[in-house]
Amino acid sequence: MRRAIMVILDGLRRDFITEATTPRLMAFMRRAEYFPAFRSAFPSATRIVSATFATGCFPARHTLQGNAVALLEDGVLVPHDVGRPDFLLHKKAVTGQSLAVPTLAERLAPHGGAIVFNNVSPGAARAHDPDGFGHVYHRAFSVGPGLRPVDDPLRVNLDAAGDRAMTDRFITEVIRQRRPAPGVLWCGEPDHIQHNVPLGSPEHLTVPREADRHAGMVMDAVTRERDNGDDILLIVASDHGHETVSGVIDVEEDLIAAGLKHGPDSSDVVAMANGTATLVYLHPEAASRRAALDAHLRAAVWAGSVFSADTLGSVGHAPDHGLAFAVSMRTDDGLNAFGVPGRSLMAKPRWARPDRLGCGQHGGLGVFEQSPVLMIDSPDFKAGERRAGVVRIVDLAPTISRHLRVPAEGMDGVALQVGGAHGRPMMSTGFSLVSPPLSHGKSGSSP
Ligand SMILES: [Zn+2]
Known part of the structure; x- marks a missing residue:
């Protein structure tokens, strides 16, 4: 049977894979691509x-468009926290669609369905399957087809022990017993601890060690299933890295002070903090302020890269639904107190506590937050090799689809199996998240 197993260790930075901290991942790197x-x-x-x-x-x-977004509702730009369990249901009610293209869960519903075990925010778990085609298990909600609650919900905490309990269930129930075509295990660590302590501190480093053990448990379970004859694609990855917060910027206050936004609760211009990035929404009735906003953002000392209507495409966005600008906050390559490189300003969040100075954060285009982990192990990948060239998050779903022999029509990514990426220019320099590279914003290249 052809199957795909994905293990995501949320927030794990590539340079934290070391023999001392993550021995199982180091060993896996030698037998995976x-x-x-x-x-x-x-x-x-x-x-x-x-x-x-x-x-x-x-x-x-x-x-x-982000972890926090604005939706134009009854003529008003309304700020939303996408982490809430009901956000995508609300978005569907407002815009007609939760996500505007099918998920893997929807595409694979006729092929036995997908099962996702997830220990990050409820909204992130929901994004895997917002319309309820397969199963999603999360500590805040566990649902099956039709979004019906299951009898055996996931009851864990967001910490390493919770990830461990979730991993145990995933191995027993998903890998061994239920055997869906794709199974996704998305662990909450080490992201969760990295938001609360300095990167590289003793309190931090115990947690990637735990995450490494969880990945190792899945690797061992997959080996057993392969010995029983299954052809399993195993992907071990993270979704982003982290930078150290060097300062907190109240972007909305800055826009108000500049006369570009009426007041704290006004709907003319809404800036949504996304960690070390900000999405700026412009109400259609305030469209005349676009040029002034553009000039202000490009001159702002806290802004790194600024993308406007004509350059949003280079980072995978479109100037739709009120989105006018996306800003990656300013980064530098300085060290934190534990010698870990990469610092960034962050945007003051509307809801979470803002005082995370010196701890980890992400959201932008900084070198280290854009350095997640990807290792793939199957007969279609070259064991022990390192593949040069940019690979993107969008390439994973086509890779999974190719392994499962289901079409990936309409996806932006390309399958990564040998031969799959041929014909696409491999970019080893320059910073673009899409292919081919388009024009850039203010600083263009990685900061
Ligand atoms: Zn994450």
Whole structure:
């Protein structure tokens, strides 16, 4: 039987894979193919990455623009936290669609369905299958086809122990017993701890060690199933890395002070913080402010790369649904107190607590938040090799589809099996999240 198993260790930075911290991943790198130029989506934030992974399409097509977004509702730009369990249901009620293109769960519903075990935010879990074609198990909701609650919901905490309990269930129930065509295990660590302690600190480093054990448990379970004759594609990856927060910027306050937004609750211009990125929405009635906003953002000391209507395409977006600008906050290559490189300003979030100075964060185009992990193991990949060239989140769904022998029509990504990426220019320099490279915003190349 052909199957695909994906293990995502949320937020794991590529340079934290070491013999001391992650021995199982180091060993796996030698028997899998390794992708040292794998990139996250933009914003490099879990909910939008999840939708991008699930659909194989960029945000311009699946229409979930960020971890926090604004929706034009009854003529008003309304801010939303996509992490809420009901956000995509609300988006469907407002816009007619949760995601505008099919997910793997929908595509594979006629082939036995997909099962996702997920320990990140409820909204990120929902993005894998918002319309209820397969099964999604999450600590806040566990549902099957038709979004009907299951009898055996996932009851874990968002920490390493919760990931461990979820991994145990995933191995027993998904890998051994239910055996769906695709099974996805999306662990909450080490992302969760990295938001709360400095990268590289002792409190941090115990957690990637635990995540490494969880990945190793799945590797062992897959080996047993292969010994029993199954042809399993095993993907071990992360969704983004992290940078160290070097400062917190209240972008809306900055826009108000510049006379570009009326007030804190006004609907003319709405800036939605996405960690180290910001999405700026412009109400149609305030369209005359576009040029002034553009000039202000490009001159802002806190802005790194600025993308406007004509360049949003280079980072997978479209100027739709009120989205006027996307900003990756300013980064530098300085070290934190534990010698870990990569710092970034973050945008002050509307809901979460903002004082995360010195801890990890992500969302932008910084070198290290755009350095997630990707290793793929199957007979179609070259054991122990490192493949040069940029590989994107959108390439995973076509790769899974090819292994399962189901069509990937309409996806933006390409299958990564040997031969699958031929004909696509491999970009080893320059910063573009789409292919071929388009024009860039303010700084263009990686900061
Ligand atoms: Zn994440």
